[in-house]
Amino acid sequence: MDTASLHQKIVQKIEASLQNFLGTQHFGTARDLRKMLSYHLGWEDEGRHGKRIRPLLTLLCTGALDGDLNSAMPAAISVELLHNFTLIHDDIEDQSDIRHGRETLWKQWGIAQAINAGDALFSIAQLSMLELAQTCDADIAVRATSILNQVCLHLTRGQYLDIALEANDDTELETYLEMTLGKTAALISFSTALGGVITGQEEPITKQLSDFGRSLGMAFQMQDDYLGIWGDPKITGKSASSDLQTKKKTLPVLYGLTNCQEFNELWKNYHPSSEQIAYMTNVLETCGARSYVSDHVKNYTNHAFDALVSIFGDVKDKNIYVDALLELCEKLLSRKA
Amino acid sequence: MDTASLHQKIVQKIEASLQNFLGTQHFGTARDLRKMLSYHLGWEDEGRHGKRIRPLLTLLCTGALDGDLNSAMPAAISVELLHNFTLIHDDIEDQSDIRHGRETLWKQWGIAQAINAGDALFSIAQLSMLELAQTCDADIAVRATSILNQVCLHLTRGQYLDIALEANDDTELETYLEMTLGKTAALISFSTALGGVITGQEEPITKQLSDFGRSLGMAFQMQDDYLGIWGDPKITGKSASSDLQTKKKTLPVLYGLTNCQEFNELWKNYHPSSEQIAYMTNVLETCGARSYVSDHVKNYTNHAFDALVSIFGDVKDKNIYVDALLELCEKLLSRKA
Numbered sequence: 001m002d003t004a005s006l007h008q009k010i011v012q013k014i015e016a017s018l019q020n021f022l023g024t025q026h027f028g029t030a031r032d033l034r035k036m037l038s039y040h041l042g043w044e045d046e047g048r049h050g051k052r053i054r055p056l057l058t059l060l061c062t063g064a065l066d067g068d069l070n071s072a073m074p075a076a077i078s079v080e081l082l083h084n085f086t087l088i089h090d091d092i093e094d095q096s097d098i099r100h101g102r103e104t105l106w107k108q109w110g111i112a113q114a115i116n117a118g119d120a121l122f123s124i125a126q127l128s129m130l131e132l133a134q135t136c137d138a139d140i141a142v143r144a145t146s147i148l149n150q151v152c153l154h155l156t157r158g159q160y161l162d163i164a165l166e167a168n169d170d171t172e173l174e175t176y177l178e179m180t181l182g183k184t185a186a187l188i189s190f191s192t193a194l195g196g197v198i199t200g201q202e203e204p205i206t207k208q209l210s211d212f213g214r215s216l217g218m219a220f221q222m223q224d225d226y227l228g229i230w231g232d233p234k235i236t237g238k239s240a241s242s243d244l245q246t247k248k249k250t251l252p253v254l255y256g257l258t259n260c261q262e263f264n265e266l267w268k269n270y271h272p273s274s275e276q277i278a279y280m281t282n283v284l285e286t287c288g289a290r291s292y293v294s295d296h297v298k299n300y301t302n303h304a305f306d307a308l309v310s311i312f313g314d315v316k317d318k319n320i321y322v323d324a325l326l327e328l329c330e331k332l333l334s335r336k337a
Numbered sequence: 338m339d340t341a342s343l344h345q346k347i348v349q350k351i352e353a354s355l356q357n358f359l360g361t362q363h364f365g366t367a368r369d370l371r372k373m374l375s376y377h378l379g380w381e382d383e384g385r386h387g388k389r390i391r392p393l394l395t396l397l398c399t400g401a402l403d404g405d406l407n408s409a410m411p412a413a414i415s416v417e418l419l420h421n422f423t424l425i426h427d428d429i430e431d432q433s434d435i436r437h438g439r440e441t442l443w444k445q446w447g448i449a450q451a452i453n454a455g456d457a458l459f460s461i462a463q464l465s466m467l468e469l470a471q472t473c474d475a476d477i478a479v480r481a482t483s484i485l486n487q488v489c490l491h492l493t494r495g496q497y498l499d500i501a502l503e504a505n506d507d508t509e510l511e512t513y514l515e516m517t518l519g520k521t522a523a524l525i526s527f528s529t530a531l532g533g534v535i536t537g538q539e540e541p542i543t544k545q546l547s548d549f550g551r552s553l554g555m556a557f558q559m560q561d562d563y564l565g566i567w568g569d570p571k572i573t574g575k576s577a578s579s580d581l582q583t584k585k586k587t588l589p590v591l592y593g594l595t596n597c598q599e600f601n602e603l604w605k606n607y608h609p610s611s612e613q614i615a616y617m618t619n620v621l622e623t624c625g626a627r628s629y630v631s632d633h634v635k636n637y638t639n640h641a642f643d644a645l646v647s648i649f650g651d652v653k654d655k656n657i658y659v660d661a662l663l664e665l666c667e668k669l670l671s672r673k674a
Binding site for chain 2: 150
């Protein structure tokens with residue numbers, strides 16, 4: 001089997017397991033609560049959904065360490081459910097109306113029901129992780145669920161900073177890194193580390209897997225920030241410099257605010273028009289923001305691949321899961337949209 | 338030691354353990370997130386807080402079964418943190434401004450930060466329960482944390498119904514019972530059942546403990562509903578028939594809506610004034626709502642005490658924890674405020 005077919009096969013298994021696990025939960029007369037979760041997960045009303053990258057990482061890391069993918073499935077499902085729980089609450093907190101081309105949950109059902117549905121999904125994510133007591137053993141289930149909740153706490157710290165920073169123009173780059181670590185990298189790092197926890201690896205291997213995921217997550221987010229300004233509108237499907245249009249405080253903007261007085265002054269009274277956006281994009285590039293961000297993406301990408309090499313030694317031809325892992329990372333980090 | 342001193346001593350231990358456990362959590366630069374949780378738990382700004390009844394029930398049930406209270410403490414702390422997480426989100430969902438005489442968390446910090454702080458507390462509650470792997474063993478930790486999350490899912494079903502029903506005047510009494518089971522009784526039932534889980538009891542004992550807590554929780558909520566209309570304002574500190582004033586759909590109101598056409602018609606165009614409130618209170622009593630509710634309280638109370646007897650046999654002089662448990666129940670169910 002080639003790596004592309006392997007990806008596809010695993011993602012189909014993930015999707016079936018997600019549907020199956022949600023199907024076994026009891027909703028009683030609160031049937032609409034199940035419908036809300038199905039809608040958010042992309043299974044209702046011609047839904048679309050994310051690429052299930054996090055559970056894919058968990059399963060590929062498990063396979064790369066010669067572990068059993070079926071035993072790891074409850075953990076993989078759990079990280080995807082957890083990720084989706086955070087999206088439901090983030091959309092309320094950020095007042096986002098649209099996700100994957102459809103109305104967000106709170107836009108459809110109101111804030112009260114959406115907070116509650118998020119809480120339900122959080123509980124279901126925990127229940128899935130605890131299933132590891134059946135597929136592996138109770139010690140592994142406790143360890144994995146404990147890390148899951150430490151990661152959640154890390155996510156809430158990241159989200160706290162994000163909400164607080166939106167209101168503050170004096171954000172430091174250091175705070176951005178801490179926020180990104182919490183909001184994006186912590187969960188991706190957990191997804192990869194789980195491969196080590198499930199296969200019962202010694203601490204150094206699990207730590208290296210965690211480092212790999214963290215660097216991958218940081219590179220992924222910064223690549224997102226890069227594409228939000230310098231992505232090709234024909235490929236991203238968004239308008240040029242879309243993050244400048246929405247006044248999002250991404251890494252290039254924070255670099256500009258810190259290192260370029262002209263950008264800083266323009267930003268203070270910034271009412272985006274297409275001329276203004278084009279001008280600001282140029283100012284950012286001139287002051288070095290573009291190369292700063294792309295250097296950061298490169299550095300984190302190199303860290304991620306170095307971590308893989310330090311775990312698997314000569315990574316080539318190790319096993320098909322290692323190959324698939326490498327290919328997934330390359331795809332994620334060279335994406336243009 | 339008498340039971341009153343025992344209560345006091347245990348509640349002090351609970352408080353110290355709560356503070357200690359929150360103190361060990363890492364908040365990094367998101368220091369204000371810790372402050373939010375401390376505020377909600379009643380430790381900041383001359384705070385007041387609840388009576389910590391749920392963890393008290395867990396510890397008394399553990400002691401009544403000759404279990405070790407220190408080993409059970411992480412579970413006791415967990416149910417209190419869980420209860421408080423639900424209060425943070427409920428206050429947002431119900432748009433409640435005041436709790437324990439102070440502004441609610443979302444009123445002080447905004448909806449976005451309050452949702453996020455609730456999520457943080459939910460994770461901390463899970464981390465505490467998982468500590469049972471240290472004080473008991475991994476199997477008990479997995480079992481307790483699994484039930485915790487099933488209970489949370491039950492809570493979200495109850496909350497779903499509550500939000501949905503506020504907008505619907507055709508609420509059936511059956512739906513009220515289901516909602517109360519989810520919103521109040523499920524967590525109290527879990528608090529008592531935990532005593533059985535922690536001391537490794539066979540299924541029938543744990544089930545009876547769970548039944549005891551469920552009946553206690555149902556009686557407790559219905560007593561609340563009774564006092565919300567027929568409580569003595571001098572003792573409750575609230576205005577007469579305060580639940581009629583706020584148009585809360587409690588059990589007596591639902592009884593009136595179902596069984597009394599006059600009440601039903603009055604309710605439809607109900608703009609509470611003190612004369613209207615007094616009149617409606619009378620209509621409710623005449624149509625039998627008062628005796629209906631107090632009968633329900635009595636029935637659930639009897640169920641609760643029957644369950645205790647079936648667990649402990651002759652409950653008198655069994656051990657001091659059984660005595661303390663009986664006394665706590667009597668106090669809770671005969672309260673006037």
